[in-house]
Amino acid sequence: MNEEKTKGNEEPKPSVSFIEQFIIDDLKAGKNNGRIHTRFPPEPNGYLHIGHAKAICLDFGMAQKYGGKCNLRFDDTNPVKEEVEYIDSIKEDIRWLGFDWEDREFYASDYFGKLFEFAVDLIKRGLAYVDDQPADVISSQKGTPTKPGTESQFRIRPVGENLDLFYRMNEGEFEEGSRVLRARIDMTTPNMHMRDPIIYRIIKAPHHRTGNKWNVYPMYDFAHGQCDYFEGITHSLCTLEFEIHRPLYDWFIDQLKTSDYRPRQIEFNRLNLTYTMMSKRKLLELVQDGKVNGWDDPRMPTLCGLRRRGYTPESIRKFIDLIGYTKFEAINDVSLLEHAVRDDLNFRAPRVFGVLDPLKVIIKNYPAGKVEEVELINNPEDESMGTRKVPFSNEILIERDDFMETPPNKFFRLAPGMEVRLKGAYIIKCESFRKNENTGLIEEVYCTYDPATRSGEHASAKKVKGTLHWVSAQHAVNAEVRLYDRLFNHEDPAGQKEDDYRNFLNPDSLKILKGCKLEPSLRPARPLDKFQFQRLGYFCVDYESTEAHPVFNRTVPLKDTWAKMNK
Ligand code: ATP
Numbered sequence: 098m099n100e101e102k103t104k105g106n107e108e109p110k111p112s113v114s115f116i117e118q119f120i121i122d123d124l125k126a127g128k129n130n131g132r133i134h135t136r137f138p139p140e141p142n143g144y145l146h147i148g149h150a151k152a153i154c155l156d157f158g159m160a161q162k163y164g165g166k167c168n169l170r171f172d173d174t175n176p177v178k179e180e181v182e183y184i185d186s187i188k189e190d191i192r193w194l195g196f197d198w199e200d201r202e203f204y205a206s207d208y209f210g211k212l213f214e215f216a217v218d219l220i221k222r223g224l225a226y227v228d229d230q231p232a233d234v235i236s237s238q239k240g241t242p243t244k245p246g247t248e249s250q251f252r253i254r255p256v257g258e259n260l261d262l263f264y265r266m267n268e269g270e271f272e273e274g275s276r277v278l279r280a281r282i283d284m285t286t287p288n289m290h291m292r293d294p295i296i297y298r299i300i301k302a303p304h305h306r307t308g309n310k311w312n313v314y315p316m317y318d319f320a321h322g323q324c325d326y327f328e329g330i331t332h333s334l335c336t337l338e339f340e341i342h343r344p345l346y347d348w349f350i351d352q353l354k355t356s357d358y359r360p361r362q363i364e365f366n367r368l369n370l371t372y373t374m375m376s377k378r379k380l381l382e383l384v385q386d387g388k389v390n391g392w393d394d395p396r397m398p399t400l401c402g403l404r405r406r407g408y409t410p411e412s413i414r415k416f417i418d419l420i421g422y423t424k425f426e427a428i429n430d431v432s433l434l435e436h437a438v439r440d441d442l443n444f445r446a447p448r449v450f451g452v453l454d455p456l457k458v459i460i461k462n463y464p465a466g467k468v469e470e471v472e473l474i475n476n477p478e479d480e481s482m483g484t485r486k487v488p489f490s491n492e493i494l495i496e497r498d499d500f501m502e503t504p505p506n507k508f509f510r511l512a513p514g515m516e517v518r519l520k521g522a523y524i525i526k527c528e529s530f531r532k533n534e535n536t537g538l539i540e541e542v543y544c545t546y547d548p549a550t551r552s553g554e555h556a557s558a559k560k561v562k563g564t565l566h567w568v569s570a571q572h573a574v575n576a577e578v579r580l581y582d583r584l585f586n587h588e589d590p591a592g593q594k595e596d597d598y599r600n601f602l603n604p605d606s607l608k609i610l611k612g613c614k615l616e617p618s619l620r621p622a623r624p625l626d627k628f629q630f631q632r633l634g635y636f637c638v639d640y641e642s643t644e645a646h647p648v649f650n651r652t653v654p655l656k657d658t659w660a661k662m663n664k
C-alpha cells in the first residue's frame with residue numbers, strides 16, 4: 098500500500114518506494130544537473146506480460162512524476178530469437194497501459210557500430226582478447242564462486258593478432274562458435290561475471306534491422322549498460338537478477354566514461370503471480386504447443402491476454418501500485434489482481450442481464466403478446482451512466498440454478514410455492530413446473546405475477562427474499578460465453594523442479610457456453626466493451642464477436658470463488 102498512517106491528527110502521508118527515495122535524493126543533491134531519464138528495455142523475443150508492466154509503470158512512472166523522460170529501447174542483441182511481430186505488440190501494449198515514449202524509440206542495434214569500436218578499443222588497450230576455445234571449455238574454466246577460474250591460453254595473445262582475428266570474425270571468415278571475444282578482467286574474483294566474460298560472439302543470422310551487416314554480435318551484458326550510457330540514462334531500473342552483473346556494467350562504463358556521469362542501476366524484485374508463470378520462453382511453448390489459443394488467449398498473463406480478458410489498464414496500474422517495489426523476491430496472489438479489476442470495473446461497467454444457463458418461466462396471468470419496458474439503472478455507483486429500457490413479456494428466461502424443485506432451507510430463489518422479485522419488474526410466484534421424465538431436466542416453470550408489485554410503484558414495498566436477473570425470451574440475444582479459470586492448478590507451476598509445468602495445466606481453464614441469452618441492449622456491443630452481468634461477474638466482448646454471433650469473455654466472477662473453495 099502506498100498510504101502510510103502517521104501519528105496524531107496529521108493526514109496520512111503517501112510513502113514512496115526505496116527507488117523513488119533514491120531518485121528524490123539524487124535530484125536534491127543536484128546529480129545529473131537535476132535530470133531524470135529512464136528507459137524500458139524489452140528484448141523483442143516475446144509478448145509483454147504483467148511482470149513487464151511492473152517495470153513499465155516504474156520506468157515511465159518515475160520519469161513522468163519527476164519531469165523526466167523515459168526511452169523505449171529494444172534490446173535486440175540476439176538476431177536469432179527476435180521478430181518484428183514482437184516489436185509491434187510491445188509498442189501497442191505500452192501505449193495501452195497509458196505510457197508514451199514520444200520520439201525516443203531506440204534499439205540496441207542502433208549502437209552496434211559504437212559497441213564494435215569500443216570492443217576494438219578494449220583490444221588495443223589489452224583489455225580484450227580473442228579466445229579460440231569452444232564454449233564448453235571456456236565454461237569449464239570458469240571455476241566456482243569459491244574456486245578461482247583458470248586462465249585461457251589465449252589470454253596473452255598479442256594485441257595485433259587479437260585485432261586481426263576480431264575483424265576477420267566480423268568479416269564472416271570463421272564459423273559460429275569457433276571463436277569469441279572476451280574482456281580481460283580477472284579470473285580470480287569471487288564475482289563469476291567478472292571472470293573474463295564473453296563480450297562478442299559470431300552469429301551468421303540476418304538481423305531484423307541491420308540485415309547482414311554484422312557477423313559478430315555483442316552479448317547482452319556488453320550492450321545493456323553501455324546503451325544506457327550512450328542515451329544519457331540517469332537511473333537504470335531493473336530486476337534483482339541483474340544486481341550481480343552491476344560490477345561488470347560499472348567496469349565497462351569505467352573504461353568508457355569521460356566525465357563523472359554514469360547511469361545509476363537500482364534493482365527491484367520481479368513480479369511473480371500465483372497460478373501462472375512469467376517466463377517468456379515457457380509462454381512461447383504454451384503458444385507453440387497449442388495449449389492456449391495464442392499469445393492473447395485470455396488465460397495468458399500477457400498484457401494482450403489480460404486486455405482480451407477484459408482487464409483495464411487502470412486496474413493493472415492499480416495492482417502494480419498495490420504490490421509496490423522491494424528488494425525481496427516474492428510471489429503475489431493472483432486474487433489481488435482479480436480484486437483490482439473488480440474494483441475498477443465496478444465503477445466503469447454498466448450492469449446488464451445475461452442468463453448463462455437459461456430455464457423458461459411462463460407467467461400465466463400476464464397477457465400473451467403484451468410487452469412492457471422496464472427501466473433499469475445502468476450503474477448504481479455512477480448516476481451519470483443513466484438508465485436503459487429492458488422488455489418484459491409473459492415468457493422469460495432465468496438461470497437454471499435459480500430454480501429448485503425441492504429446495505433446502507435457506508434457498509431464497511424460485512421453487513414451488515415461493516415468490517421472488519424479477520429485478521426491475523414484478524414479483525412472481527411459482528405455481529408448478531414441467532419436468533422431462535426421461536432426463537429429469539426441468540423444462541418449464543409456471544408462475545403468476547402480481548401486477549401491483551412493479552418495481553418503483555407503491556405496492557412494490559412488498560418484501561421478498563430473493564431477486565433474480567432475467568431476460569424476455571422473445572427479445573433475448575443469443576450469445577456464446579467463454580468462462581475462464583486459472584490456467585494452472587498449482588500456485589507455482591514453473592517452480593516445481595521434479596515436475597514439468599505442463600503437468601499442472603488446469604483442464605477446466607476454459608468452458609464454452611453456447612445458447613446463453615442476453616438482454617437486447619447488448620446487441621450493438623463492440624469488442625472490448627465491458628459489462629457486469631448482474632449477479633454473475635464482469636464480461637467483455639471478444640474480438641471474434643459479431644452481431645450475428647456475439648461472444649463474451651468472463652473477466653472475473655463477482656466473488657472470489659477460489660477463496661471460498663479454500664476455506
Ligand atoms: P523473461 O525472463 O520472461 O524472458 P526478461 O527479463 O528477459 O523476461 P525483458 O524483455 O528483458 O524480459 O524485460 C524487459 C524489462 O522488464 C527488464 O528490465 C526486466 O527486468 C523487466 N521484467 C521482466 N520480467 C519482469 C517481472 N516479472 N517483474 C518485473 N520486471 C520484469
Ligand code: MG
Nearest residue numbers: 139140172317
Ligand atoms: Mg532480459
